[in-house]
Amino acid sequence: MPSPTILPEIRELTTPMVALRQHLHAHPELSYEEFETSRLVADKLRGWGYEVHHGLAGTGVVASLRKGRGNRVIGLRADMDALPILETSGLPYASRHDGKMHACGHDGHTAMLLAAGQCLAQSIDFDGTVRLIFQPAEEGHVGARKMIEDGLFQLFPCDAVFAMHNWPGLPVGKFGFLSGPFMASADTVTIGINGRGGHGAMPQDTVDPIVAAASLVMALQSVVARNLPPLEMGVVGVGSIHGGSSSSVVPTRVELAVTVRALKETTRELLLQRIEALAHAQAQAFGATAEVTVSANAFPVLYNHPRETALARAVALGWLGEEGLVADMQPMTCSEDFAFMLQARPGSYLIMGNGEGTAGGCLLHNPAYDFNDACLPYGASYWVKLVSAFLDPVD
Ligand SMILES: [Zn+2]
Ligand SMILES: [Zn+2]
Structure with missing residues (x-):
């Protein structure tokens, strides 16, 4: 039985979304080498009618789509890079590239944002511009900073930017939000x-x-x-x-x-x-x-802006109820280079449960980790709902 909470338009896209996620998992590329991944992302988005720019920070992709007459612009970011880890998962779609592995779930982040992009282009009405930002080199190589230095927000202004990360140990269908300093x-x-x-x-x-x-x-x-x-x-x-x-x-x-x-x-x-x-x-x-x-490749504190975090949280609350929220979200001592984007623009970074135990509970950066495909429709639905709230046609 599919979950009734998943957007019907996303439910229809779930089978290809899972296939794409597993394809990306089997073909991981390291920081700044996301050549095939970014080409695949850009080709798909072009096919759905997005205006696509390819090449910020080398392999970065920014895809824009406008509907209606509104001037508001929302940016959604996914990271695309893998890690230099030898995979031990034994999965049928395990890495084909020895010593490279999607051990942080960026394959899942990319697949969810793509599915949301397809859904927004084909089935959802909104009033304004959506920009999908596919970023290289999150894993310690400051790809976000590089995209900004290459003119990301001058070329593609955004009123607010958002990103999410899967979180092992947190149940599927749960989202975590925190205003203020969130990651170290x-x-x-x-x-x-x-x-x-x-x-x-x-x-x-x-x-x-x-x-x-x-x-x-x-x-x-x-x-x-x-x-x-x-x-x-x-x-x-x-x-x-x-x-x-x-x-x-x-x-x-x-x-x-x-x-x-x-x-x-x-x-x-x-x-x-x-x-x-x-x-x-x-x-x-x-x-x-x-x-x-x-080291010059340092990450600043990730600071979530209060207004945008309140909106991001309200979207999850309205959709899933209290059940869908982490009750007492605390700041984390890990780091994330989306912090650079939040220094440049208001916005919010959130986490999404990847599951518990053998179903998604394996630690990030562990050689046996796998993104939990059960999360995909939740993450993609969330993106669509956030865009709908931010670019409400009757607002
Ligand atoms: Zn990571
Ligand atoms: Zn990560």
Whole structure:
């Protein structure tokens, strides 16, 4: 029995939507290499009457469709890229490209937005312009920022922008909304500790960067514990440490990579300042020196605008009732590059349940993850309903 909550126009498109999703899953492409994916997306949208631009950030696609006489413009964004992961799902439509995998569900995001696009073009009346934004390189490669730098919102103005992500562990048919800071900033800090290498039996003639690095790792634990107000969220995590090759050699250099997360820009600045200060001070205490580099590919805090979030939430509430909403949505410590689009335009980012347990509960970025096809008609219906609310012909 199909769910009565699914839009009938989307229900009709569900079989091809599932087939397309599984095709995309079998043919994943990494960041900025979404050549076949973006060509497929652009061809379909052209066929449905959209005006299609292909090439922002290399493989980005922006498709516009106007109906009626209204001047309002809504932008909906889906990400298209896969991850460098070797898939272990064993599914019949598992990745055909070894070492590449749709382990974050961007295959599902793309399929849902396409189906919504088809439905909006063929079956739904609205008054204004819909822009469908298919973005490359969400996975740490700031494709959203690149599209904006390439003129996204100058070429294709939008009054508001929206995007969604599937969420494993949350039941299918549930949506989560939160106004204000929703996802954390993400910075990667690389620290090089330079000492003086030499014979492990004569440490007095060396400057040991391993001792300095070990001390720095412990000192970094004090940043969140001692420098942040206890009610503010922050993460400082040393995710990698490399140095040395033998017990009898003092190496010349040790390298650490640190992840830094925050839900406020002021917190983010404080964490970065303290990390840099401690790196230099700890290195100096042991006679070494430190080089500190903050990656340029950082993500800002994702901030959901109150008015647009209220609308996005009201659409789900009116459609599914309280049952369809996450009751007590909290901010998340992960990151998302749609944050760049929300710095440029008002809008909102939401999450949608991917299911629980064996049906959609596998973690994102896990080699056994699969987007749950049962979600597709929910996500596509939601997009159509959001557009209908934003571009209401009788408004
Ligand atoms: Zn991801
Ligand atoms: Zn993702």
